[in-house]
Amino acid sequence: MSDVIKLRKGLDIRLKGRAETVYGQAAEPELYAIKPTDFWGLKPKMAVKEGDNVQAGDVLFFDKQRPEIKFVSPVAGQVSAIVRGERRAILAVVVKASAAPAPVEVGKLDVASASRKQIIEKLLATGAWTYFRQRPYNVIADPDVKAKAIFISTFDTAPLAPDYDHIIRGNEQAFQAGVSALARIAPVFIGARSTGASKAFTEAKDAKVTLFAGKHPAGCVGVQINNVSPINAGEKVLTIQPQEVVAIGKIFADGKLDFSRVIVLDGSQVAKPAYYRTTLGAQLTTILANANLQGSRVISGNVLTGTKVQADGFLGYYDSQVTVIPEGDKPEFFGWITPGLNKFSASRTFFSWLTPSKEYDLDTNTHGEPRAIVVSGEMENVFPMDIYPEHLIKAILAKDIDKMIDLGILEVVEEDMALCEFVSTSKVPVQRILRNGLNLMIQEVG
Amino acid sequence: MKALRNYLDSVKPNFEKGGKYEKLHSTFEAFESFLFAPATTNTGGVHVRDGVDLKRVISMVILALIPATIFGIWNAGFQYYNVIGQADSATVVDCFLHGLYIFLPMVVVSYVVGLGIEFATAQIRNEQVNEGFLATGLLIPLVLPAGVPLWMVGVATAFSVIFAKEVFGGTGMNIWNPALIARAVLFFAYPSKMSGEAVWYYGDAVDGHTGATALAQAVEKVEPVSFIDAFIGIMPGSIGETSALCILIGGLFLLLTGVASWKVMLSVFVGGAVTALCFNQFGPDTPIAQLPWYDHLVYGGFAFGAVFMATDPVTSSRTECGKYIYGLLIGFVAIVVRVLNPGYPEGMMLAILFMNTMAPLIDYIIVESNVSRRKKRAIAK
Numbered sequence: 036m037s038d039v040i041k042l043r044k045g046l047d048i049r050l051k052g053r054a055e056t057v058y059g060q061a062a063e064p065e066l067y068a069i070k071p072t073d074f075w076g077l078k079p080k081m082a083v084k085e086g087d088n089v090q091a092g093d094v095l096f097f098d099k100q101r102p103e104i105k106f107v108s109p110v111a112g113q114v115s116a117i118v119r120g121e122r123r124a125i126l127a128v129v130v131k132a133s134a135a136p137a138p139v140e141v142g143k144l145d146v147a148s149a150s151r152k153q154i155i156e157k158l159l160a161t162g163a164w165t166y167f168r169q170r171p172y173n174v175i176a177d178p179d180v181k182a183k184a185i186f187i188s189t190f191d192t193a194p195l196a197p198d199y200d201h202i203i204r205g206n207e208q209a210f211q212a213g214v215s216a217l218a219r220i221a222p223v224f225i226g227a228r229s230t231g232a233s234k235a236f237t238e239a240k241d242a243k244v245t246l247f248a249g250k251h252p253a254g255c256v257g258v259q260i261n262n263v264s265p266i267n268a269g270e271k272v273l274t275i276q277p278q279e280v281v282a283i284g285k286i287f288a289d290g291k292l293d294f295s296r297v298i299v300l301d302g303s304q305v306a307k308p309a310y311y312r313t314t315l316g317a318q319l320t321t322i323l324a325n326a327n328l329q330g331s332r333v334i335s336g337n338v339l340t341g342t343k344v345q346a347d348g349f350l351g352y353y354d355s356q357v358t359v360i361p362e363g364d365k366p367e368f369f370g371w372i373t374p375g376l377n378k379f380s381a382s383r384t385f386f387s388w389l390t391p392s393k394e395y396d397l398d399t400n401t402h403g404e405p406r407a408i409v410v411s412g413e414m415e416n417v418f419p420m421d422i423y424p425e426h427l428i429k430a431i432l433a434k435d436i437d438k439m440i441d442l443g444i445l446e447v448v449e450e451d452m453a454l455c456e457f458v459s460t461s462k463v464p465v466q467r468i469l470r471n472g473l474n475l476m477i478q479e480v481g
Numbered sequence: 482m483k484a485l486r487n488y489l490d491s492v493k494p495n496f497e498k499g500g501k502y503e504k505l506h507s508t509f510e511a512f513e514s515f516l517f518a519p520a521t522t523n524t525g526g527v528h529v530r531d532g533v534d535l536k537r538v539i540s541m542v543i544l545a546l547i548p549a550t551i552f553g554i555w556n557a558g559f560q561y562y563n564v565i566g567q568a569d570s571a572t573v574v575d576c577f578l579h580g581l582y583i584f585l586p587m588v589v590v591s592y593v594v595g596l597g598i599e600f601a602t603a604q605i606r607n608e609q610v611n612e613g614f615l616a617t618g619l620l621i622p623l624v625l626p627a628g629v630p631l632w633m634v635g636v637a638t639a640f641s642v643i644f645a646k647e648v649f650g651g652t653g654m655n656i657w658n659p660a661l662i663a664r665a666v667l668f669f670a671y672p673s674k675m676s677g678e679a680v681w682y683y684g685d686a687v688d689g690h691t692g693a694t695a696l697a698q699a700v701e702k703v704e705p706v707s708f709i710d711a712f713i714g715i716m717p718g719s720i721g722e723t724s725a726l727c728i729l730i731g732g733l734f735l736l737l738t739g740v741a742s743w744k745v746m747l748s749v750f751v752g753g754a755v756t757a758l759c760f761n762q763f764g765p766d767t768p769i770a771q772l773p774w775y776d777h778l779v780y781g782g783f784a785f786g787a788v789f790m791a792t793d794p795v796t797s798s799r800t801e802c803g804k805y806i807y808g809l810l811i812g813f814v815a816i817v818v819r820v821l822n823p824g825y826p827e828g829m830m831l832a833i834l835f836m837n838t839m840a841p842l843i844d845y846i847i848v849e850s851n852v853s854r855r856k857k858r859a860i861a862k
Contacts, residue, residue: 265858368516369518372537379531380532381531382531382533382538382739383737383738383739385533387532397529399528399529400530402534404519404534404609407653407654408653409795411794412794412799415801421855441856442852456527458531458533460537466527467526
């Protein structure tokens with residue numbers, strides 16, 4: 036029997052617009068993009084030029100420092116644009132599809148008889164190595180480093196997050212094949228929901244399964260790592276999401292490189308929130324036809340950690356969710372003294388805490404202005420890790436590297452601390468501060 | 482409302498850089514965001530945010546102070562009529578009106594001086610005006626005796642805002658509770674005016690009526706005021722501190738809204754009660770040491786300090802575990818000062834200021850124990 040870890044701290048943000056477990060219909064888009072900005076600290080080097088023809092699985096760009104790490108095209112077609120930003124940094128490589136997306140033959144590999152090296156090489160060759168992210172810092176994994184463990188969180192507790200039990204249905208064998216392949220690289224740890232989780236997760240072989248009960252961020256892989264096998268100085272841990280595990284399973288078991296992904300489109304601005312079958316890097320236009328975009332914000336990812344994208348933007352590399360919520364760019368008269376029955380708050384200063392199951396239509400308003408930190412304990416209440424979040428944030432602001440390490444910066448990434456930012460009375464930009472701290476660490480410590 | 486919004490938008494350019502009233506930018510901004518929650522949206526990081534902000538939290542503190550304030554106003558008037566020997570003939574309305582006559586100028590002085598300094602520093606620093614003083618400005622007159630001259634209210638407010646808060650960087654950065662610093666400044670800078678009996682009431686006393694506080698009397702005789710009288714609070718004292726009942730109502734509201742930490746509040750009372758009980762059992766045979774433990778909690782500024790002062794999150798311990806230690810020690814130190822230093826019976830203010838100073842040390846020890854535990858984790862493997 037697996038262990039159950041109960042997390043008392045946390046907060047479920049109850050948003051309107053949760054998706055039923057049904058699939059919606061949307062046409063395949065024409066454009067697909069891989070965005071180097073989805074990978075922290077990546078310095079891309081282009082392998083193609085605008086106008087080049089590519090096949091699905093062909094290299095678009097690679098990591099300048101480690102050329103063996105390749106980023107491949109999810110479709111066959113023509114490189115229609117290389118979007119550049121400030122100082123000519125590459126923001127996106129856009130491919131115009133010439134055919135409908137389809138899996139690519141890459142040749143099977145028997146996991147049981149293959150060596151660890153062969154498995155890693157296969158992943159590097161197919162571009163699937165980029166599905167891993169490495170902690171500390173949440174960066175592209177280094178294939179030469181022997182990771183302590185690979186962690187997979189099989190449930191997402193973020194607001195309106197997709198249900199992986201539903202997404203995985205039909206791909207249970209591929210998931211197991213993926214886990215077995217990963218187990219050859221490093222010991223695999225799976226975190227699953229304590230109730231009602233798919234057997235593909237709870238009874239996975241070649242992995243140690245831990246069950247988690249609790250509110251968000253119980254589904255965050257960083258929280259699970261901290262509670263199961265925390266990262267100590269010098270250790271590296273890889274993380275990967277369930278859909279990517281399935282894709283890896285298909286590479287080894289079927290010899291197919293499959294870029295198809297399932298995403299959920301939800302949020303209060305979506306009339307019929309539902310799941311959609313799409314492809315890695317797909318342009319969101321066709322799916323967003325099902326949402327009200329007037330005065331809305333489109334987020335690739337969830338409302339806590341996602342990225343704001345335009346209506347003709349692209350799905351983020353690691354995202355399985357697109358959320359559409361109203362913009363909150365309207366002033367509110369005497370906003371600070373109303374009883375606030377329609378305002379969601381982790382504090383009890385709004386009397387909405389009297390209605391604990393109500394769902395809210397939250398907009399993007401900041402609900403206040405930035406201040407020095409005053410209220411204490413609010414971040415601790417939503418942060419189920421053996422770390423003092425406020426002290427860590429202050430150490431980062433002071434740029435005190437020794438203290439940052441002591442206080443646990445190596446164990447956290449933005450998504451773990453996103454709720455600390457949400458609840459902050461003083462509107463502290465926690466994720467930005469943390470990313471600055473992580474960048475400073477990469478620069479000074481490596 | 483729409484007209485007001487349009488008016489604000491039309492005059493706004495005057496207050497922006499290069500405008501006529503550029504120097505009043507922070508002031509304008511403060512009033513604008515007071516009327517309208519700003520229309521700013523989240524960029525980078527989270528896309529939705531909690532509804533709460535500092536204005537909301539401070540509003541809750543002010544709401545919680547209302548019962549104690551109303552009672553304090555009435556009591557200030559009543560004590561006035563009491564010392565001039567007309568307590569029997571004065572009606573509730575008389576007492577309340579005279580209380581207002583005493584209290585209102587103190588509040589006005591406190592807010593005008595304090596907010597003036599706050600607005601000016603915000604403008605100099607090119608920052609937004611912080612809401613913190615809106616609570617402090619009410620707390621200062623509430624912790625002062627009714628007989629304090631207005632110029633002293635002004636001096637104390639100015640000193641505390643400048644030297645206890647702004648020099649450290651403003652609200653959120655201060656080490657000591659500004660309202661208590663205001664009171665402490667007056668006690669130590671003007672001892673002749675702040676001690677004795679005369680300061681506790683307003684006006685000239687007639688013979689046979691004393692303005693001495695319960696605590697001052699307790700030095701000489703055991704239980705000078707009964708528990709129930711002290712709990713209701715019809716006795717001389719600082720304006721807001723006498724009624725434990727009204728303070729508790731405010732305290733319950735603070736706990737209900739989650740603004741104040743129950744850990745701090747509870748531990749202050751527990752720390753005080755246990756210490757007083759120890760003195761009752763093992764202490765010297767002086768009247769104040771033999772004062773029953775429950776009386777200690779309702780005499781003087783103990784309840785007010787526990788509910789409104791010790792719980793100030795900025796100056797209290799910031800770790801959850803530290804809050805228990807911080808609170809218990811406040812209760813302990815307050816009673817020790819009261820009992821062992823009869824020359825200065827009001828120990829609560831000193832206890833809180835002392836523990837404000839110690840709070841970072843408590844947090845340091847707790848955070849360091851976490852750090853060393855986490856380091857051991859790496860070695861144990």
